[in-house]
Amino acid sequence: MGKLKINIVIAGRTYPLSVNNTKEEEGMRKAATAINKLISMYEENYAVSDKQDVLAMCALQFASKAEITSLEKDSTDREVVDKIKELTNLVDSHLK
Template identity: 65%
Template sequence: MSEKLKINVVIAGRTYPLSVKNTQEEEGMRKAAANINHLISLYEQNYAVNDKQDVLAMCALRFASQLEISSIDKNDNTDKALEKINKLNEMLQSHLG
């Protein structure tokens, strides 16, 4: 059984100790924390927000919505590809049959 790595990430000025499986997961966590901190900074500069929790909620909504939109786009692209494949199959069957 492999040993987990212990790391600390800082989000909104607070340090969070985490255990990660490997250096790839560590890199992902650190990049995610950096993205969150960057977005916090942007929200604080552009909006009159006094409460960190409000800013963190806005960040969570932004990242979650990006995942959902990406998933929807992926499903739409898959559906379109399947439609094209089905049309090609129909054309081949009518040509060969």
């Protein structure tokens, strides 16, 4: 299957894109919808005079969410590894 050509509208501008499959297309469309909703929220609630400022605020919000999620995952992963080590030590001590 070849690449699918789609058009995504963000902040009133159309961007032609190529995607590999319908799942990727769905992800792109959902992302564009989320960006457009966030743009609307910023325009309604803050005095922004430039679309670039709104887009920068959106980019910061999405990037910070991704970073926070990554940090939380790393923390959770460390906790899981520590718990496994603790349980392994407990089992080892009972087997000796």
